Amino acid sequence: MSELVLEVRHLSKSFGSNEVLRDIDFTVSKGDVTAIIGASGSGKSTLLRCINLLETPTSGEILFHGQNVAARGTDPCAYRTKVGMVFQSFNLFNNMTVLQNCMVGQTKVLRRPSDEARATALHYLEKVGMAPYINAKPRQISGGQKQRVAIARALAMGPEVLLFDEPTSALDPEMVGEVLTVMQDLAREGMTMLVVTHEMAFARDVSTHVVYMNQGVICEEGTPEQVLGNPQKKETQDFLARFRGQ
C-alpha cells in the first residue's frame, strides 16, 4: 500500500443550521485518482472547498501527511501550494496574460526568480497545449483553453494533490474532451487527484476510486468497478440509473 497523502476524518460542515457535510471519512493515497460523484446539492463542492480550506470545517480533521491542517493556527497559504485547485469557472486573473497567470503564484508565493518561473510556466503550458497563447488575456481565449491554463497554473506551483471541482461542467461539449485528455495524461503520470465530476466515462476509465455522495454523507465508495459496475446501495443504483436515463 502506497503512502497516505490526505486523510479526511469525521469532517462536518454546517452553514448556519444547514448541515451540508456529515461525518465524512476517507483517505487519499499517493497516485490515487478519486472521482467524487453525486447529485446536485449533495455537498461535493463544499467537501473540496473544505479540503482546500476555502471553507472552514465545523468539526473534524484534515490530515495532510499526518498533519492536521484544519486546526487553528496552521498557515493555509503554505498548505494550498501543496494542494492545488481547479474550479468550474476557471477563475483566471483577468488582468494578466496566460503566461503571467502561471507565473504570479511562483514569483509571489514560492519566491522563485522570474526566469525560473517563466520556464516552469512554459513547461506546463506546453504540456496542456497552450504555449502558443502565452500573450493572450483570459477574455481572448475559449472556455476549454481557459481551463487548460487554469490547470497549468495549478501545476506550476508543484502541488502534490490537485482538486478539480467539475472542471468541464461550464464547457461546451466540444471542449470537454481537450480538458479531460489533459487530466487523463496527468493521471497516467501519477498525479494524485480528487475530481468532482459528472463525466461518468472519466470516473469509470480514469479514476482508481469512486466516492458516491448523497445528502452530505459518503453513501458508497470503492473501485470504479464496484461502485459504478455493481453498486450495493439503493441510492447509488437510483443515481446511476437516473444518470443513464438522461
Next chain:
Amino acid sequence: MQRFLDLCQDVALLWQNYWPGYLNGVKNTLILALIGTVIGCVIGLVCGILNTIPYSKSDPAPKRFLLKLIRIVVRVYVEVFRGTPMILQAVFIYYGLPYFTYNAVQWPSVWAASILVVSINTGAYMAESVRGGIISIDPGQTEGAKAIGMTHFQTMTSVILPQALRNIMPQIGNNFIINVKDSSVMFIITFTEFFAFHRYITGINMMYFPSATVEMIGYLTMTLIASFILRWVEKRMDGSDSYELVQADQLTMAAGTYTHPDKGTPFDERSKEHRERVRQELKYGRPKGDR
C-alpha cells in the same frame, strides 16, 4: 450681432491686459485640483482597502473588533465629508484650527488648508468608489488566488487592485474635473485660484460679463483636456485588442496576429460561432444530447 463683437473685443482687451493674472489662476487651480485629487485617491484607496479586509467568526476577537472599528470610522468620515458643502468644510477647517488653539496654531499657508480640504473631500467620495471597485471584482478570482497560496495582501496588490483601479478610472477623472470646478469655492479662505482672479479684477474694472466669459472658456478648456487625457489613459490601461500567437519552437518570435471578434460585446469571451449557436439555441432550444 454687434453685442457679440463687443464681447469679443472686451474679452480680447481683458486677456491682453490681465493674462498673467488669469494664467496664474489657472495654474493654481490646476495644481490644487491635481494634488487634491491624487491625495484624495490615496485616502480613498486606503479607506476602501481597510474597509474590505475580510474577517470571519473564527478570527480572534481583537482583530474582529479592530476591523469593525475601522469600518465605523471610515463610515463616519465618508458621511460627514460627503454630506456637507465643501465651502463650509473650508471655513470650518481654516478657522477651526486657530479657534481651538486660541490662535496659538495658524495655518502655515492657504495652500496647505486648501489642499487638505480638497483632499479629504475627494477621499470621502473615492472611499466608496474604491470599495465598490473592489467588491465588483468577481470573487472567483480571489478564490483562484487563494488556491495557489496567495495571501490577502498579495491577492489585493496583484489581482484585485489593478482591476479595481481600472474600473474606477472614470470616477477618478470625474473627481478631478469636479475639483477643477469646485476648488473655486476656496476664494472663501482667500485662496487665489482662477475664479478668485475674476472676483478681484471685476472689483476693479466692473467687466463682469466679459471676465465671466474668459472664465467659462478657461474652465471648459481645462476640463475638456482633462477628459481627453483620461480617455487616453484608459485606452492605454486596456491594452491591445489582439495578441500574437507564439510558435512552439520559437517562443519569442511572433507568428500571425489574432484579433478577437467580439471584444467589448456582452459575448466577449466567446467566439462568433458560439454566439450564433447561442442565438440558435435561444430560438430553437438546445440540440438533443447536450447537457
